[in-house]
Amino acid sequence: MFxxxxxxxxxxxxxxxxxxxETVVRDxxxxxxxxxxxxxxxxxVRRSVLFSPGDRPDLLEKAPDxxxxxxxxxxxxxxxxDRKQLARETVATAVADLETDAEVCVRVNTLDTGGHxxxxxxGTAPDSVMLPKVxxxxxVRGFADALDEHGLDVPVLxxxxxxxxxx
Numbered sequence: 001m002f003x004x005x006x007x008x009x010x011x012x013x014x015x016x017x018x019x020x021x022e023t024v025v026r027d028x029x030x031x032x033x034x035x036x037x038x039x040x041x042x043x044x045v046r047r048s049v050l051f052s053p054g055d056r057p058d059l060l061e062k063a064p065d066x067x068x069x070x071x072x073x074x075x076x077x078x079x080x081x082d083r084k085q086l087a088r089e090t091v092a093t094a095v096a097d098l099e100t101d102a103e104v105c106v107r108v109n110t111l112d113t114g115g116h117x118x119x120x121x122x123g124t125a126p127d128s129v130m131l132p133k134v135x136x137x138x139x140v141r142g143f144a145d146a147l148d149e150h151g152l153d154v155p156v157l158x159x160x161x162x163x164x165x166x167x
């Protein structure tokens with residue numbers, strides 16, 4: 001049994017395998033950053049993701065050679081608080097200098113725990129930015145506004161890591 005994706009009057013129905021149903025997609029206007037951008041790198045299948053702590057330049061340099069589809073330079077949980085500024089500088093340099101076919105993503109801190117400083121440090125925009133601990137859509141909208149303030153036009157990969165984010 002499969003769920004029919006037709007949204008007529010807000011209802012959905014189950015269908016039998018092999019039964020043909022028409023799919024109706026509603027055209028809902030959304031802010032561009034909250035949708036997938038249509039570029040080869042961002043719209044690709046992410047089969048493997050490698051996280052590297054932002055305060056380890058040796059690991060950041062090696063990350064693209066691992067064959068991972070996405071390399072994530074982590075400024076959040078992988079970095080001790082007293083090393084955050086060093087990590088910001090190291091990641092900014094790596095993002096600017098690396099040439100790779102992998103998607104380069106930066107996992108930043110939430111806006112209330114250093115996210116603005118993370119965004120300010122990025123001179124060159126990565127391919128995407130990962131926002132941790134998202135509890136509600138307003139978190140992503142606020143982060144998208146912060147990206148605009150810092151002149152970064154990149155997709156946001158929102159991580160639902162809390163009960164509030166899932167519910």
